[in-house]
Amino acid sequence: MSTALLIARRELFGYLATMTGWLILGIVLLADGLLFNGFAMSGEKKSFDVLQGFFYFSSGTTMVASIFISMRLFAEERQQGTMVLLETAPIGEHVVVIGKFLGAWAFLLLLLALSGYLPALVLVNGHVSAGHVAAGYVGLALLGAACIGIGALSSALAKNQILAAVMSGTIIVGLLLAWMLAKKIDGTLGDVVGFLDLFDQHYRAFSRGTIKLASVAYYLGLTWGALLLCTAVLSARRWRA
């Protein structure tokens, strides 16, 4: 685990020591602020609705940010020739994947923490519970983890970062639209497809301040599954690369 944390620290350092990391932070925080002012705060609204609106819009920026944060995880290392450092170290592929995931997720959590002043304004000036804020952020963190997991898998598969971003974006949009497909399918299969929905089925409850265990399990399972596949992809490269 200490090696995974070592890799995670370097990954986090990599975001903070390069322009890309700061660009992602700046653009997402700006978008959060604009969406908060432009939509969440527009018109006469109760504090609860403003906060729910904030978490609704933040989910979009979090998913987009996750795609851009994770696209570099493996594709950039391969492009720059630094992947060999990890591949020749006496550690398993799963350690590399966990380390990189934790580093990327830590960066996303930093981004989410920096957006905290917006719900804090609602908390101080309005009538909402701290639990609502906490549940919303738990939802964003879990949604972000799942998207970074998908991004890590795409980055391991793709030849370059652009392809990785396109691939993870496609998978995420597919999961966002699962509810539409579920409506067309009857019976158990329709229920299963509906359960796979990334946003409507699972995230909305968090944005309203409710934590559903089934949704927590869904996000954790999705993250775990993506990272497991990512590990398999890296292992397979030793055979065919």
Add this chain to the structure above:
Amino acid sequence: MIEARGVHKHYGEKTALDGVSFSIARGEVVGFLGLNGAGKTTMLKILCGLLLPTAGSVVVDGVDAVSDPLALRRQIGFLPDRPPLYGEMTVRQMLSYAGRLNGVAGSRIDARVREVLALADLEHVADDLVETLSHGYRQRVGIAQSIVHEPKLVVLDEPISGLDPAQIVAMRGLIRGLKDKHTVLLSSHILGEISHTADRILVLHGGRIVAQGTEAELVGGGGRKKVEIVARGRLADVEKGELLRMAGLTNASAVDLGGSQQGLVRLRASFDDDAARERLIKTLVEQGFGVRTVVDLESDLEALFLTLTGGGATPASSSFTQPGGVA
């Protein structure tokens, strides 16, 4: 130290390695020589656990590359043709990270980084960002990174590629210095580099080892140098004066040049040392030949390499006699 037996590697239909077998003893510096695409990098990657062979076995210090890849990687330090360095880190941070990643204990890492910084002569750039370093320094950091965890085997893929002459000399010294503590395997398509640095040479061509041995063993004549001299004079004068015998040469030839070079004679000879070359030139001048040009020809090792790899003509022209010459 290294035992490779019948190593095959296929990429789909393409065969990169076709039954490669060799042994390397502890403390040797061995050069992998081959043209681009000969399979050098594939073999090195298999040795480092980056790739798995399609068939065959590789054992490094008793550790099997296929059945225990993690233990294998502990034994090896690898510098690929492009050093795996993070530009945003300082040299010290980079070495510390590489060391920790390869299992150097936290309590030991600072001291070990200081040691390799001194060994690779990097102390004055230790706190510089890697991205600000020249190519030569990056190669040095790459080598330092490959030995920071004190591996038994150091594998260097084209370590002098892209370096200027001064950097090449410095890099040779650094690589030779590794021999004290490590077994070193380096690859290159630059023959001069291999012959300067390695104790023994493995020639790889078309995915097979086509020759191996020391440079002297390979050329069968101790690495003799060939020279071509063009001088004003005639072949008849060379033969009449028994000039080549006077210069103490038994393995040389002479021929009259015709056409626009009428009146010139071309001599080709091989020497064990520069004194013999100077003796021939002095004899020519004393006998009234006007020496126009003296040109070093390809070394016997180069000729052998070209022959083995099908990349050039036979090692010597038909008129050139080479005692114990190459097969």
